[in-house]
Amino acid sequence: MSDHPADAALRQALERENPASVRAFGGVAGKAVFAVAITFSAFQVWTAAFSPLSSLTVRSVHVGFLLLMAFLLFGWRDDGERASVPWYDALLGVLGFALAFYHWVFEADLIQRSGDPSTVDLVVGALVLVLLFEAARRMMGWILPVICGAFIPYALFGRHLPWGLAHRGFGLDQVIDALYLGTEGIYGTPTFVSSTYIFLFILFGAFLERAGMIKLFTDVSLGLVGHAKGGPAKVAVVSSGFMGTINGSGVANVLTTGQFTIPLMMRFGYRPAFAGAVEATSSMGGQLMPPVMGAAAFIMAETIEVPYSQIALTALIPALLYYASAFWMVHLEAGRRHLTGLPKAECPSALAALRHGWYLILPLAALVTLLFSGYTPLFAGVIGLACTAVLILGERLTGHFTALALRLGFWIVLGLATAAASRLGWHAETVAFAAIALLVVPSVLLKGGRETLRLLVQALADGARNAVGVGIACALVGILIGMMTLTGLASSFAGMVVSLAGGNLFLALLLTMLACIVLGTGVPTTANYIITSSIAAPALLHMGVPLIVSHMFCFYFGIMADLTPPVALAALAASSISKAGYMETGLLASRVAMAGYVIPFMAVYDPALLLQSSDLFDTVYMIAKAILAICLWGGAVVGYFWTPLGWHGRIVATTAAFFLVVAAQWTDGVGFALAALFMVWQGFVVARTRHAAAPPA
DSSP states (O other), X not given: OOSSOOHHHHHHHHHHHSGGGGOOOOHHHHHHHHHHHHHHHHHHHHHHHHOOSXXXXXXHHHHHHHHHHHHHHOOSSOOSOOSSOOHHHHHHHHHHHHHTTHHHHXXXXXXXXXXXXXXXXXXXXXXXXXXXXXXXXXXXXXXXXXXXXXXXXXXXXXXXXXXXXXXXXXXXXXXXXXXXXXXXXXXXHHHHHIIIIIHHHHHHHHHHHHHTHHHHHHHHHHHHHTTSTTHHHHHHHHHHHHXXXXXXXXXXXXXXXXXXXXXXXXXXXXXXXXXXXXXXXXXXXXXXXXXXXXXXXXXXXXXXXXXHHHHHHHHHHHHHHHHHHHHHHHHHHHHHHTOOOOOGGGSOOHHHHHHHHGGGHHHHHHHHHHHTTTOOHHXXXXXXXXXXXXXXXXXXXXXXXXXXXXXXXHHHHHHHHHHXXXXXXXXXHHHHHHHHHHHHHHHTTSTTHHHHHHHHHHHHHHHHHHHHHHHHHHHHHHHHHHHHHHHTHHHHHHHHHHHHHTTOHHHHHHHHHHHHHHHTTTSOHHHHHHHHHHHHHHHHHHTTOOHHHHHHHHHHHHHHGGGSTTTOXXXXXXHHHHOSOHHHHHHHHHHHTGGGGHHHHHHHHOGGGGTOOSOHHHHHHHHHHXXXXXXXXXXXXXXXXXXXXXXXXXXXXXXXXXXXXXXXXXHHHHHHHHHHHHHHHHHHHHHHHHHHHSOOO
């Protein structure tokens, strides 16, 4: 690919992460897609609020909607924007959607003949599998479908394989039964999470963006750090971190906040490639940032059977350290290149921005409160949607008093309804849905209400379109998980990894990191996490690494893969704005994120960094040690600390950081000693420089 990739190539790469969000066309076809998207969102909110269907039926219809939208949006060949939908693509989409009702209509019959599928069951299952593979190929290219598809012939012909990979073999009817009729294949845990938590949280982010959250984040970031040294780059880091709290897609983060921050950095002296790299690095960290993390975090919670709130809490310190490392790297780059911040007069007041938009934080606060109070992500997501919809109404309707009354009225109605629900045994999600209906429906009669309703409908369509890429990937990766479960391949792979590492934990971690990064060149982050955690996490568990820590390790480096060339998806998105070479942007993004690479290794060697210790002192000690290691590692990478660093200074800083990563008493002692020596030497250089620059008496 050239330094300035063609629009078609750029679009194809971006669609790997968030395919449908960049697709829009007009005419009758556009209206049809819009109607399908709204119906899709309405179905998901309905099932979340009322739970009228069985879980398997919801998953099946969810996949049916995904197939319908995929075939409407993507053609056989991705050779440009579609002006319309060919009849055969519409037919394939409708076929995929119609087959989704097979589990609904024949639910009782399928239960009765469980394990003994009929010929019709097998034919329908085979058709759904073929349609799923084709939809994924159209959206994400060949790599992920080939990886997942390779496990089907392995299940069929595995009895003939050497090297300890052989198994007893399974018939085609057993394979289709496992993949289509049960909950271990395409309707497994990833699809369950996609059809519940992931969809609602994507919809939640789309609603908040429509409510004006991006402007609030940008204004607060400018007010906090815009005037500091290297202020524009620091604004990119802070605003992308804020954005990550509501949007778990790194590429979407780049394409929203980057439209403002990248030109701002370039205007104040940052070269285009570095500006794009800073935004790419900062945006990808959004998938680590609670409460709305990447889709893989929800799948992790279901896979290892822990509450999502625990996953969010576990990820909090690594996420903050990741952003601290990115902030430190741009600070060092600004010092090395003598870059200044924005004039104070050009920066808005952070307090004024919060006073004006304080109400936008309420849905996020409600979401966090509910998650950490023991409520399910499903209930928290419905409440979050309700809160955000009311905020949009309050912002758009004419009259400050009306807006305030609407917001207060919602909280009063919701509080009373929830109290009644707990006393009367009502379904909690139903109460939230009813509370918003009581306020949305009458608001249409007020001035500005219809315009607001159109905005809400548009947010529903945005959420559905943004969920297509993640949903298709989840369903497809379910094939891999189903075949690994059926054949017992996961345990075989775990044994191979342990054997290859020779029992050395560091080597096993290094192999896992490389696997995540290499796999990330061809598959989205969610699929990357599912595959690597299925293979590597059991091996790390066998070597004594706690389950949640090993899964977080795979999750972290699955995200970092989108910064790493040759694909460097986030860098590719940033380069489309900065107009710099995307390969150069990707290499610089890896450099900006370099200090963050040490964090997951430190977490494995001492899980206190992930709040897996009952001793608060252990956690505080690990945080302090991680910050020191990040500072030293950043100085070594940039070649600047308090003053420019030569090769000898870089070696000392790197060595000290390396010893701090390994959690042993003697290595910590060596690391702290070298760090102290480095700091004293840097202080001496600073003092000598100031003395030399001082005017003679």
